[in-house]
Every structure is written in structure tokens, then in C-alpha cells.
Amino acid sequence: DGGITQSPKYLFRKEGQNVTLSCEQNLNHDAMYWYRQDPGQGLRLIYYSQIVNDFQKGDIAEGYSVSREKKESFPLTVTSAQKNPTAFYLCASSTGSDPGVYEQYFGPGTRLTVT
Amino acid sequence: LAKTTQPISMDSYEGQEVNITCSHNNIATNDYITWYQQFPSQGPRFIIQGYKTKVTNEVASLFIPADRKSSTLSLPRVSLSDTAVYYCLVGAYSARQLTFGSGTQLTVLP
Numbered sequence: 001d002g003g004i005t006q007s008p009k010y011l012f013r014k015e016g017q018n019v020t021l022s023c024e025q026n027l028n029h030d031a032m033y034w035y036r037q038d039p040g041q042g043l044r045l046i047y048y049s050q051i052v053n054d055f056q057k058g059d060i061a062e063g064y065s066v067s068r069e070k071k072e073s074f075p076l077t078v079t080s081a082q083k084n085p086t087a088f089y090l091c092a093s094s095t096g097s098d099p100g101v102y103e104q105y106f107g108p109g110t111r112l113t114v115t
Numbered sequence: 116l117a118k119t120t121q122p123i124s125m126d127s128y129e130g131q132e133v134n135i136t137c138s139h140n141n142i143a144t145n146d147y148i149t150w151y152q153q154f155p156s157q158g159p160r161f162i163i164q165g166y167k168t169k170v171t172n173e174v175a176s177l178f179i180p181a182d183r184k185s186s187t188l189s190l191p192r193v194s195l196s197d198t199a200v201y202y203c204l205v206g207a208y209s210a211r212q213l214t215f216g217s218g219t220q221l222t223v224l225p
Binding site: 092 | 158160164204209
């Protein structure tokens, strides 16, 4: 089955530790995205990548880093510099690089809790 | 940057038609209008997309007036399983300009 996988579903970390969230897609999509969602809120864009080896900051990139070495993979690292990392993280992909035109396919999400 | 405004919440009963309106007064010429559905602790799911007039698929209809300053998502004969948050997005070519607002919490009652 084609789709997006995120792992793990739940992740717990101590403050001050970096943590990497996995996102893999087998849809052959060029564009990939990372969003953050806080309780009762909408999604906020962290980073996006329109092509391998290229990515751009979204609205809330501070304290996060990404890489796009392979078309299928777009891991997100939450660094210790992120002041409020506890949130629900969603990865998405789309066929084209115009997200308002092409449907975004979302993964199941990773719920990160930092204490 | 096209900002969208939706009602925070709506209630309906099973079997009724539900219409959720989104206001986007400063929509640009190239912008499309897209609606997503999100269940708790899941990623959003695409419902429907349109540019003008009316679009219909197997789950919903999207009505867009000529001035395109608003759009209405219509869900026919809702069921309990349609209880979710519905997001209206307006944008085209830039991921940074495509924003998910807080959405509309639709609650379907028995």
C-alpha cells in the first residue's frame, strides 16, 4: 500500500535532548512538509522540501532542523533550542510543489512529549 | 496572503445536510480553495478542491460564488462519523502562504 509512515507514534524525551522524528513516503511525491499542531489549534508549517537536497523554512522553523537526502525520506530533528517542543507533529507529501494546487497526503503523526 | 475565517464550531444531527462557510476576502487570482477533514490524533485528509462555481465528489460539494470571496463546503446527510475538524485553505504556489487556521469543529449528534 502506498502512503506516508511516521514513527514512532508516541515519543518521550527529557528536556535538553535532541530527538529525530521519522517520515517516509512511497508515493513518489516530490514535495514533503512538516507541521506542528498544538491542542485545539490548526497546523503550523515548520519546514518544507520541494525536491531532494533542498528545503525551506516555514513559519516556525526555529529550534528545528531537517534533511532531504532521499526522495522518500524527510526526517525532522527537534533540537534542545526549541522552547516548547511538546506537540503533535505531522508529515505530509504532495505530487507537485504547489501545495495549494496539489492534494497533501498526511501521515498518522508523532506525539512528542518533553519533560 | 489570503486569510480565512471559519466558524469555530457547528452542531448538526444525523441525516441533515451541513454547510460550512469560509470567508477569504483577499483571495488572489491564482488561489485554489481546498478543504481538509481531521479526526482527533490523525493527520488531515483531503476532501475537495475548487477554483470557481461548484465542485462535487462522492463525499461533498463545494460552492464558490463569482467573486470567490467565500466558499461553502456542503456535506449531505451527515453521520456520527463525520464529527471532525474541517479546515478551509486558500493558496496556490507557496507552502508558506498556505495556512491551516483553527478550523471548524463539526459535531454530529444522534
